[in-house]
Amino acid sequence: MNLAICLLMARRFIEKSQIRQVVEGYHDLSDAAFERTFERDKDELRAMGVPVETGSNNPLFPDEVGYRIRRKDFELPAIEFTPAETAALGLAATVWESATQAEQAVTALAKLRASGVDPDPARLDALAPSIGAREPAFASIWAATIERAPIRFGYKGRPRRVEPWAMTYRRGAWYLLARDRDKAEPRMFKVARVDAAAERIGRPGSYAVPEVDLEASWGSLEPKQPDAEVVLGIRQGRAPDLRRRGRPVSTQQEVPAGYDVLAVSYARAGDLVGEVCAHGADVVVLAPAPVRRAVLAELRATAGGRP
Template identity: 50%
Template structure:
């Protein structure tokens, strides 16, 4: 994606995400710098295409009116709770790397492009609410080589070809990329078999080639894609009680319910009862480092502490973890 288009989409996302009310088209055109010098026809075409691109990336652009009883011009916004990513799971090795790398990113509230966009919005007379932009904070992600070209082709709705396990050439229309069961998957329409298929990205060898023009297909709606993704869901069968630091580990908090803490918690923590997959529980909890403490069961707490000790040992750290103290 060209840098100018990326900047325009970032600015549009921040404007719609930071506003508490629906933003009319005229205000969007006035505020987003890249729209200002376009003719009416070019603006409408570019804005419609940008909305489609955001929705193709999974960003829910909502249409509505600020006045229920008046026929006002419709506006647009992005609801933060709908914008947040769903839970993602990683292997033990991936979780270990993410847990260590997280400290690099915890102090960065927004990226350089986000800061520049906020400055432009304020200069244009818009007062964005920074607390609504936490979802735009930089995040590390684990991606196979095929991820980026598939993502770009998915946004452009362009057919691709790649070599799959066993040397098979597959030609597909990419619909959605998902993280499930510690792996990345592509939901796509297989042009050779004329049927929907799910591909594991780690089994894609070599380069991903684009074929034909953009906008070559229309993917299924979100409900249908969600049904396909359900086939990849991990069974959650293990109840645990965790102490989670405020505003941290949102994936765990969304999946849990507030619980009475069996012990006095450190300041800023709340207890949650969460259902996890037993095979992945240790790695998932350890990946949050000091932001998540296991309260129950004791066996899981010991396993997480052991996992973290192993991480420290691998990296030559001398500090020890107390069995009765906070995981650090």
């Protein structure tokens, strides 16, 4: 703290020996302890995002290295927020379920408050969004993504070495977009499937994140386009979710009384079979025969005492 104030107040580079003399808490230390403490404090400031510059005041003696912090690099830029914007920021600080990230967001908001932004909590009373981060590997991958540090982890039983590019949160799950070093191409990873905490295999900032079309990459997470069709009998007034996706058709087949006939398109057979089964007697498959057989087999398994 005192080091930060000292370097911030300095108009020129301050040499280490001067720092040791003037900074409270440094001058009583032994040489070795001072070196250690000074290096640690300096690294901490840099990790906080405070750029500690090194340089020399004297062009003739460039070896006399000193340190300083530029005020414009140190201070949060002054930003004006409207009351609506402020309210949104206030709400944002309550969103994280993960304690570590919640702390980060709260401190960020406290910094805004320190510069005179005061959210009115009542304004967005009707909203309570939240983001979870229960994945065991979340913290290590999040930190590596922020610091651009290459990592390795086990994924679907295989070791991976990757350079994290970006993360996304979709329907309650975190994903990592990263360059797979062994395959030399970008890959999408579901963080929940990463075996355990990721391990660093390189220094922070040791690779560049290219300009990628993130939207397009995340697009691969969207459900596959439907490319097959099934004809269903749906009991009247039931299964509105399937009805919405279907269109009425006519069939030669016999249809149970009280059922409408709809054609519904789907992308993955396994998902469709599960979905149809979940509706029990409200939805029956009329065609094609393989889907019908699959549904019957699943229903028999559920009905047949196993369990």
